[in-house]
Amino acid sequence: xxxxxxxxxxxxxxxxxxxxxxxxxxxxxxxxxxxxxxxxxxxxxxxxxxxxxxxxxxxxxxxxxxxxxxxxxxxxxxxxxxxxxxxxxxxxxxxxxxxxxxxxxxxxxxxxxxxxxxxxxxxxxxxxxxxxxxxxx
Amino acid sequence: xxxxxxxxxxxxxxxxxxxxxxxxxxxxxxxxxxxxxxxxxxxxxxxxxxxxxxxxxxxxxxxxxxxxxxxxxxxxxxxxxxxxxxxxxxxxxxxxxxxxxxxxxxxxxxxxxxxxxxxxxxxxxxxxxxxxxxxxx
Amino acid sequence: xxxxxxxxxxxxxxxxxxxxxxxxxxxxxxxxxxxxxxxxxxxxxxxxxxxxxxxxxxxxxxxxxxxxxxxxxxxxxxxxxxxxxxxxxxxxxxxxxxxxxxxxxxxxxxxxxxxxxxxxxxxxxxxxxxxxxxxxx
Amino acid sequence: xxxxxxxxxxxxxxxxxxxxxxxxxxxxxxxxxxxxxxxxxxxxxxxxxxxxxxxxxxxxxxxxxxxxxxxxxxxxxxxxxxxxxxxxxxxxxxxxxxxxxxxxxxxxxxxxxxxxxxxxxxxxxxxxxxxxxxxxx
Numbered sequence: 001x002x003x004x005x006x007x008x009x010x011x012x013x014x015x016x017x018x019x020x021x022x023x024x025x026x027x028x029x030x031x032x033x034x035x036x037x038x039x040x041x042x043x044x045x046x047x048x049x050x051x052x053x054x055x056x057x058x059x060x061x062x063x064x065x066x067x068x069x070x071x072x073x074x075x076x077x078x079x080x081x082x083x084x085x086x087x088x089x090x091x092x093x094x095x096x097x098x099x100x101x102x103x104x105x106x107x108x109x110x111x112x113x114x115x116x117x118x119x120x121x122x123x124x125x126x127x128x129x130x131x132x133x134x135x136x137x
Numbered sequence: 138x139x140x141x142x143x144x145x146x147x148x149x150x151x152x153x154x155x156x157x158x159x160x161x162x163x164x165x166x167x168x169x170x171x172x173x174x175x176x177x178x179x180x181x182x183x184x185x186x187x188x189x190x191x192x193x194x195x196x197x198x199x200x201x202x203x204x205x206x207x208x209x210x211x212x213x214x215x216x217x218x219x220x221x222x223x224x225x226x227x228x229x230x231x232x233x234x235x236x237x238x239x240x241x242x243x244x245x246x247x248x249x250x251x252x253x254x255x256x257x258x259x260x261x262x263x264x265x266x267x268x269x270x271x272x273x274x
Numbered sequence: 275x276x277x278x279x280x281x282x283x284x285x286x287x288x289x290x291x292x293x294x295x296x297x298x299x300x301x302x303x304x305x306x307x308x309x310x311x312x313x314x315x316x317x318x319x320x321x322x323x324x325x326x327x328x329x330x331x332x333x334x335x336x337x338x339x340x341x342x343x344x345x346x347x348x349x350x351x352x353x354x355x356x357x358x359x360x361x362x363x364x365x366x367x368x369x370x371x372x373x374x375x376x377x378x379x380x381x382x383x384x385x386x387x388x389x390x391x392x393x394x395x396x397x398x399x400x401x402x403x404x405x406x407x408x409x410x411x
Numbered sequence: 412x413x414x415x416x417x418x419x420x421x422x423x424x425x426x427x428x429x430x431x432x433x434x435x436x437x438x439x440x441x442x443x444x445x446x447x448x449x450x451x452x453x454x455x456x457x458x459x460x461x462x463x464x465x466x467x468x469x470x471x472x473x474x475x476x477x478x479x480x481x482x483x484x485x486x487x488x489x490x491x492x493x494x495x496x497x498x499x500x501x502x503x504x505x506x507x508x509x510x511x512x513x514x515x516x517x518x519x520x521x522x523x524x525x526x527x528x529x530x531x532x533x534x535x536x537x538x539x540x541x542x543x544x545x546x547x548x
Contacts, residue, residue, distance in 0.1 A: 011305075011309055011320075012305060012309055012324075012427060012433070013305060013306065013427075013433060015428045016423060016424075016427075017187050017188075017423065017426045017427070017428065017430040017483060018187065018193045018195065018252050019324070019325065022423070022424065023168075023196040023199070024161050024162075024165045024424070025161075027160065027161035031159075031160075031161060031285075031286060032285055032287065035285055045347050046285075046286050046347065047345070047346045048347075050155065050286075050346060051154075051293065051347075058155065058157065058160070058206065059160040060203060061202045061203065062199075062200070063198075063200045063201075064198060064199050065197070066196060066197060066198065067197075069195065069255070071321070072320060072324060072325065072428060073313075073319050073320065073322075073325075074321075115155050118206070149296070149442060149446055149457050149461075150290075150296065150442060152290065152291045153286060153287075153289065153290075153291070154289045154290070154291065154293040156461070156462065159286070159287065161287065165424050168422075168423060168424060169422055169424070176484075182484050183423050183484065184484025187423075187430070187483060188482070188483065188484075208458070208462070209291060209458045209461060210458025210459075210462075291462075292461065292526050297469070297470045297473070298435050298436075298438035298439045298442060301435035301438055302435045305433075305434075305435060324429065325428075330429045332431065332434070332480065333434040333477060334478075335474075335475060335477065336434070336474070336475050337473070338472060338473050338474075339471070340469070340472065343469065343529070
């Protein structure tokens with residue numbers, strides 16, 4: 001099944017004075033899911049990328065929709081799919097549900113770059129292969 | 138000129154191990170600009186909204202594009218325009234430049250809600266009027 | 275054994291341009307550990323506290339020592355002990371180790387308050403009992 | 412007058428579901444004040460330190476006291492003094508007041524290090540001199 005899933009708990013630090021998730025914190029959680037996917041499913045951790053390979057995957061663009069609020073203490077089920085693989089970029093679809101309700105729908109484009117030149121760099125084969133497993137046709 | 142401008146300095150806390158702004162921090166900065174606009178230009182602060190009126194303006198959706206990275210110590214010139222006024226929502230265009238280079242382009246849809254019911258609520262006239270001044274035709 | 279343990283992974287979002295944990299993020303992680311302790315060991319979650327009981331446990335004071343830096347991708351073993359139980363406060367000792375090295379030593383005083391009056395409020399028996407189990411003599 | 416002052420506004424992103432400042436955010440604000448002091452008063456910005464000199468000033472330890480809560484929209488007057496200058500460390504006293512009430516009292520020990528070796532490094536004269544101006548006897 002080409003989906004990576006990750007449960008994420010809504011903590012006090014994610015919530016705002018209206019007692020719902022403050023949306024920049026959703027992007028922190030989304031980033032934690034992406035980071036977990038790279039380490040556990042793609043096989044190259046952010047630590048290896050940044051500290052050994054001198055590479056990174058900054059976010060070039062994102063579209064996000066938050067159809068319903070999330071509250072302190074809830075656990076959201078995040079799922080990640082690959083929509084498109086480019087030479088040195090990837091489009092991810094990440095969404096989160098709780099109690100049958102969609103809370104977050106995010107599309108995100110990451111670019112694989114060299115941290116030394118700051119320029120984009122084709123995905124190496126050891127990353128491309130596992131990433132392809134998550135392509136949703 | 139229907140533009141609200143706000144310079145924002147890139148602090149240590151905004152930057153990641155690649156020494157560029159971590160994109161969830163951009164949304165924190167964007168929110169600070171929106172908050173400043175409500176207080177200084179619209180005339181109703183987040184404090185009044187949340188603590189007196191029991192209202193809020195959560196983000197329903199956003200589209201963001203980060204064409205070039207920003208670095209520690211840079212000052213970004215943010216500008217905010219209103220693209221569309223709805224009955225109880227507003228679409229904002231927020232962008233940031235530094236040294237003639239666009240760093241951030243964000244479209245964001247805010248919904249005016251009651252914090253008591255959690256439901257949307259038409260903009261009151263004291264807010265709608267000043268917001269209309271920032272509409273870009 | 276009167277110790278609550280929680281492994282916490284150092285994520286990209288915790289690290290600064292020097293590629294080590296930015297110390298305010300340690301306090302976010304410490305708060306996540308405290309939150310987990312209240313839910314899993316004390317038996318009253320932050321969600322119940324804030325949204326049902328209208329109570330909270332703000333931090334009155336803290337002392338923290340960071341003898342060695344932590345890096346992206348490391349997993350820190352946090353341990354929490356109760357040093358002192360007051361009528362409406364508690365002193366916690368929270369520390370974190372990685373590979374036999376102490377990374378974080380934090381003492382923290384929480385005060386149990388009513389979110390309505392903002393005043394301190396004695397611990398209810400259902401919380402005091404389980405908290406006492408973590409007292410280190 | 413050996414005091415560095417900086418007004419800091421309490422933003423939505425600093426506040427928690429109890430509608431007061433979440434204490435890890437105080438450390439973000441304190442860091443912003445320290446960063447501003449280094450740039451404006453000491454004369455060496457964090458950007459220069461990290462990106463040119465390959466140096467940093469991580470926090471070795473801190474003691475903080477939060478005698479009263481701060482709320483959304485308030486402006487806190489931060490003041491910074493030097494308590495002790497060491498060979499490669501400095502103890503700062505940073506406090507914040509609002510409406511005649513003390514909200515934050517923080518002591519913090521920073522260590523000047525080489526980002527390459529990770530080891531402490533004596534303050535260079537161009538930094539030591541201006542820092543000495545803020546010593547409170």
